[in-house]
Amino acid sequence: MLAFIIRRLAQSALVMLFVALIAFVIFRYVGDPISSMVGVETRLEDREIMRERLGLNDPVIVQFARFIGNALQGEFGISYRLQQPVTELILSRLPATIELAFASALIALVVGVVLGVYTALNPRGYFSSGIMAVSLIGVSLPTFLIGIGLIYLFAVELGWLPSNGRGEVVDLGWWRTGLLTESGLRSLILPAITLSLFQLTLIMRLVRAEMLEVMRTEYIRFAKARGLTRRAINFGHALKNTMIPVITITGLQLGSVIAFAIVTESVFQWPGVGSLFVTSVRDVDVPVMAAYLMFIALIFVLINLVVDLLYFVVDPRLRAGKGH
Amino acid sequence: MTEPLLSVRGLTVEFPTRHGILTAVEDISFDIMPGEVLGMVGESGAGKSMTGNAIIGLIEAPGRIARGEVWLNGQRIDSLPPEAMRAIRGRRIGMIFQDPLTSLNPLYRISDQLIETIRTHLPLSQDAARKRAIGLLDDVGIPDAARRIDDYPHQFSGGMRQRVVIALALCAEPDLVIADEPTTALDVSVQAQIIDVMKELCAERGAAILLVTHDMGVIAETADRVAVMYAGRLAEVGPVRDVILAARHPYTAGLMGAIPRLGENLVRLNQIPGAMPRLSAIPPGCPFNPRCPRVMDHCRSHRPALSPIEPARKVACWLYPEVTEA
Numbered sequence: 001m002l003a004f005i006i007r008r009l010a011q012s013a014l015v016m017l018f019v020a021l022i023a024f025v026i027f028r029y030v031g032d033p034i035s036s037m038v039g040v041e042t043r044l045e046d047r048e049i050m051r052e053r054l055g056l057n058d059p060v061i062v063q064f065a066r067f068i069g070n071a072l073q074g075e076f077g078i079s080y081r082l083q084q085p086v087t088e089l090i091l092s093r094l095p096a097t098i099e100l101a102f103a104s105a106l107i108a109l110v111v112g113v114v115l116g117v118y119t120a121l122n123p124r125g126y127f128s129s130g131i132m133a134v135s136l137i138g139v140s141l142p143t144f145l146i147g148i149g150l151i152y153l154f155a156v157e158l159g160w161l162p163s164n165g166r167g168e169v170v171d172l173g174w175w176r177t178g179l180l181t182e183s184g185l186r187s188l189i190l191p192a193i194t195l196s197l198f199q200l201t202l203i204m205r206l207v208r209a210e211m212l213e214v215m216r217t218e219y220i221r222f223a224k225a226r227g228l229t230r231r232a233i234n235f236g237h238a239l240k241n242t243m244i245p246v247i248t249i250t251g252l253q254l255g256s257v258i259a260f261a262i263v264t265e266s267v268f269q270w271p272g273v274g275s276l277f278v279t280s281v282r283d284v285d286v287p288v289m290a291a292y293l294m295f296i297a298l299i300f301v302l303i304n305l306v307v308d309l310l311y312f313v314v315d316p317r318l319r320a321g322k323g324h
Numbered sequence: 325m326t327e328p329l330l331s332v333r334g335l336t337v338e339f340p341t342r343h344g345i346l347t348a349v350e351d352i353s354f355d356i357m358p359g360e361v362l363g364m365v366g367e368s369g370a371g372k373s374m375t376g377n378a379i380i381g382l383i384e385a386p387g388r389i390a391r392g393e394v395w396l397n398g399q400r401i402d403s404l405p406p407e408a409m410r411a412i413r414g415r416r417i418g419m420i421f422q423d424p425l426t427s428l429n430p431l432y433r434i435s436d437q438l439i440e441t442i443r444t445h446l447p448l449s450q451d452a453a454r455k456r457a458i459g460l461l462d463d464v465g466i467p468d469a470a471r472r473i474d475d476y477p478h479q480f481s482g483g484m485r486q487r488v489v490i491a492l493a494l495c496a497e498p499d500l501v502i503a504d505e506p507t508t509a510l511d512v513s514v515q516a517q518i519i520d521v522m523k524e525l526c527a528e529r530g531a532a533i534l535l536v537t538h539d540m541g542v543i544a545e546t547a548d549r550v551a552v553m554y555a556g557r558l559a560e561v562g563p564v565r566d567v568i569l570a571a572r573h574p575y576t577a578g579l580m581g582a583i584p585r586l587g588e589n590l591v592r593l594n595q596i597p598g599a600m601p602r603l604s605a606i607p608p609g610c611p612f613n614p615r616c617p618r619v620m621d622h623c624r625s626h627r628p629a630l631s632p633i634e635p636a637r638k639v640a641c642w643l644y645p646e647v648t649e650a
């Protein structure tokens with residue numbers, strides 16, 4: 001187990017190093033850092049002095065090492081546009097994105113598992129066929145269309161829910177949450193649903209396929225032959241075996257939820273890191289772009305690690321280390 | 325005369341397919357007396373598993389029992405509502421499957437699987453059920469049962485897992501155990517032990533066994549009576565000794581030719597040439613006629629019914645004048 005964790009950590013470090021290289025290339029070679037920092041009227045000699053002082057004339061390797069050293073300390077420079085340390089900027093936007101991502105992952109997981117189990121247990125029902133048909137539309141419609149549709153229906157036509165922003169937030173000092181106010185919660189509903197739909201259909205179809213597969217196994221037949229109740233078989237024996245791949249996929253999807261939040265955040269003007277990234281791309285705010293890249297990669301890597309560890313918790317064969 | 329424990333009457337199992345209805349089991353009838361071991365033999369695909377599944381009510385859709393009746397202790401069980409049938413499974417009929425590596429849920433401890441099954445059928449507390457489970461594991465010959473009970477299935481060898489499966493089937497003291505090729509998937513060295521454990525425990529508890537296998541050697545050593553299946557039908561039923569020493573159906577005689585180590589007074593027959601027909605291509609008349617060394621014209625057009633030819637012996641073959649048409 002320990003060896004496994006160490007190997008995983010090493011792999012993660014390697015992935016991060018590679019992403020750091022890409023981030024560094026963007027940081028260093030997209031546009032000219034100096035001209036982004038100073039005005040057009042700055043003289044060439046002054047620019048050269050700045051270049052020297054910032055170490056931009058050092059060998060690339062040295063610059064990369066410095067970039068990584070800074071990154072390890074959470075230093076990604078100053079945003080060209082907002083003149084604020086990038087790390088501070090991202091951290092201030094992070095709570096909004098995390099709350100949105102977790103709310104939609106929760107919706108996707110709960111609704112996805114429930115619908116997946118239902119359609120697997122009643123494969124021939126009308127309701128199941130209906131859900132499967134709708135889910136097909138769900139995966140093929142682009143997120144922004146769904147978001148705009150929801151805004152049109154619930155915000156514009158019915159006027160039930162707000163269509164943009166986070167509502168009132170409460171500052172806990174280190175975290176600004178929208179979960180404690182009514183307007184915050186109401187503002188969360190539409191973007192969270194929009195962001196969840198794709199994952200929801202994915203999880204539902206996965207649960208359904210896995211569950212159908214598990215229901216055909218010998219141990220389910222043996223459980224039936226022992227006279228266990230339908231409930232014990234469906235929601236104990238079958239669901240537990242279905243959950244291994246579902247946990248993996250859901251966990252891995254959490255990374256993409258945060259990454260895909262870009263579109264949803266833009267549609268709903270949600271003040272998270274996604275919309276920060278979109279504006280920084282528009283303004284060629286390179287330090288923010290590079291930091292965002294590193295940040296998303298870090299989240300993916302961390303989630304991967306957690307999912308691998310969850311595997312151990314769920315599957316005794318792996319825990320013993322002598323599975324087949 | 326005692327009543328039979330299990331009575332199967334004219335059981336027919338069909339599978340509707342695109343190319344018409346396939347009959348996997350056709351019109352089979354047999355009884356099992358309390359405490360009796362009935363062996364059921366036949367080539368792969370003869371319909372042995374299907375018969376067992378039909379008795380316990382686990383034919384998978386679209387398959388279905390098209391005709392016939394199954395009686396257990398004087399109660400008709402083939403037409404029971406699902407919940408009533410579920411209560412019989414595990415409680416009055418236990419089942420042992422072929423492959424112990426896949427029969428146990430890999431994510432559940434042995435203790436959980438045993439206790440869950442015990443408490444489904446018997447009004448016991450968690451602690452009492454656990455005690456009973458440990459006792460059962462002891463009985464089936466798992467060393468250090470009190471400690472091993474909390475292990476997961478993958479921590480046991482194949483033979484040990486099959487012992488666990490037997491413990492699970494016997495959890496609630498069923499009157500009948502259906503063992504569907506319980507040793508086919510096991511290493512030869514442990515096959516005899518597993519059969520012995522199963523037979524001994526059932527005998528102690530007075531449980532009858534329907535022992536499905538294609539191994540005539542196992543039947544010879546274990547069963548009281550034997551039923552021979554061919555292409556979804558019963559070819560012959562009788563006391564083991566009689567059937568082995570003097571097979572009446574040419575198919576049975578051919579099968580006997582395939583058993584190793586038999587009594588010297590037996591004439592060894594050659595293996596039967598050809599293969600069992602597919603369900604969609606069962607010939608008219610006697611289903612065995614294309615392979616039968618003693619086939620007559622009559623056999624090609626008339627189907628023999630399983631008919632009594634001696635006390636306690638039935639055969640479906642036109643060689644015997646007592647046999648009637650199906």
Ligand SMILES: Nc1ncnc2c1ncn2[C@@H]1O[C@H](COP(=O)(O)OP(=O)(O)O)[C@@H](O)[C@H]1O
Pocket residue numbers: 339346348366367368369370371372373374375387603
């Ligand atoms: N789902 C199914 N659809 C159609 N035919 C089936 C199905 N399952 C089993 N059969 C057929 O039923 C017959 C009996 O199978 P089975 O009882 O498993 O044989 P045995 O256990 O004697 O080897 C076989 O010919 C098999 O092909």
Ligand SMILES: [Mg+2]
Pocket residue numbers: 369372373374504505
């Ligand atoms: Mg079989």
